Amino acid sequence: MVPIEISDVTLVYDTPSGKVPGVKNVNFNIDASEFVCIVGPSGCGKSTLLNIIAGFLSPVSGEIRIGGKAVTGHGMDRGVVFQDFAQLFPWRTALGNVTFGLEMKGVPKQERDTIAREQLRLVKLEKFTNSYPHHLSGGMQQRVAIARALAYNPAVLLMDEPFAALDAMTRDEMQRLLADVWKTTRKTVIYVTHNVAEAVYLADRVVVMSPHPGTVKAEVAIDLPRPRDPLSVEFLECQKELLRHLGHDVNAKETVN
Amino acid sequence: MTENGQRTRSLLRAAITLACAAAIYEVLARSGYFAPALLPTLPVIAHTFFASLADGSMIQHAVYTLYRVMFGFCLAVVVGLPLGILMARFQRVEGFFLPLVSALMPIPSFALVPLFMLWFGIGNLTTVLIVFYAATFPMVFNTWSGVRSVNPLWLRAAGCMGADENSLFWKVIIPGASPFIITGMRQAFLRAWIAVVGAEMIAASDWGLGWVIFDAKEFLNTDLMLAALVVIGGIGFLFERMVFGSLERATIQRWGMSRVAKG
């Protein structure tokens, strides 16, 4: 929906035991309606970068522009989905969670219920509108979180390993669902993962990061037609290329997680 | 269905326990080892109990006591809830009040009754203030811990969705801290209920369940004392189970948050 420009972003964590580099001189752009995955080993600054884009952290230097506007804090032009299932409000039903953003926007009740139901249908949870989060499975809770982040219609969707805590089968299902949701909504998406197959399945482009300090190491465009077949030769080729960038010895280890 | 069955069974078990205790009491009372004036039998107590209900005096006493306890309890909630929240949200408020709370909390409210009596005289003011004193600290303490334990992810998520300070407070912090707030109210009521009877014994005149017990001692009316105890226990139990129990069922149990509040 809107492009994002990340220019020269650097962040250093100030901890009691000294300065810890988070990310350094990160530069890349994201087109409107593009799905970008950020992959990299643990500790390379993926979450840090996402939190800067979300506006939870402010960089030491550099800046981020969303639709030409510099980011100064969190804002309703971005929806965020976290990894932790506990992000939902347990005292609100699925519907109540999804309407929260609309409520803050001042949308009248009737209208926000209609919109929220629509969002829940998008993530295939129309039967669970009145369930409380503790009665939903982890995958369902993450779907509610996605619906919640989409409901107030932000231009950008930021996701930090939203499916990492799910079992493999549920995760595959969720990836298919997210691909569908993205196809319908055409949001600009930044999706953090450490799962290469997931990145190839979802992304238009994958940004590979490397640690110490956290920088962008490579950008790989994934030009496969959608919906993608994870068993096709081209898909595996893309995975191999990413793994090469991540420093794996591809020939020694054919299979990927 | 099963939940209802469980409740019936636990009620039944409670009834059996109570019946056993009553039987033992009755055996002791009839054993002849104790003077009947000191240990009246259950029928005597029951007779006194129903007579005091019939002439309305016991109800009148209970109403006085309930009035004092509710007044003091509500005051404690009105003061304790915001104070606990402010302490959790602002370092400076916490720094100022925490030592005060820590110092005052261990003082038994009963120990303050004579002092309060000198300051505020005999009657409602003193009893209400004692109740207020007893109930405030659990309220403050639990609210304080509750607000501090609100998941930061909820605040972050709400912030992303454009919540301002006001909505953050009412729609995230308060419900997020509700398991602790309800525990605080529960503890506060229990303390208040214990405190009011103690305070009435010394600092009330003519009315109140505590006063009944103290006054009955003068005339060796043990049956009346025991009847008043039954009422005290019964009302306390009713509040604990009915009022706070259903409040919990309607909120934190329904939301699946009650595990957080255990302890």
Ligand SMILES: Nc1ncnc2c1ncn2[C@@H]1O[C@H](COP(=O)(O)OP(=O)(O)OP(=O)(O)O)[C@@H](O)[C@H]1O
């Ligand atoms: N709150 C913090 N305080 C201090 N240092 C931090 C903090 N958060 C992250 N770091 C450090 O910043 C670096 C990047 O962390 P970040 O969480 O962004 O990595 P990540 O790529 O998301 O890792 P993972 O895949 O494990 O989630 C790490 O070296 C980490 O130790």
Ligand SMILES: [Mg+2]
């Ligand atoms: Mg991370």
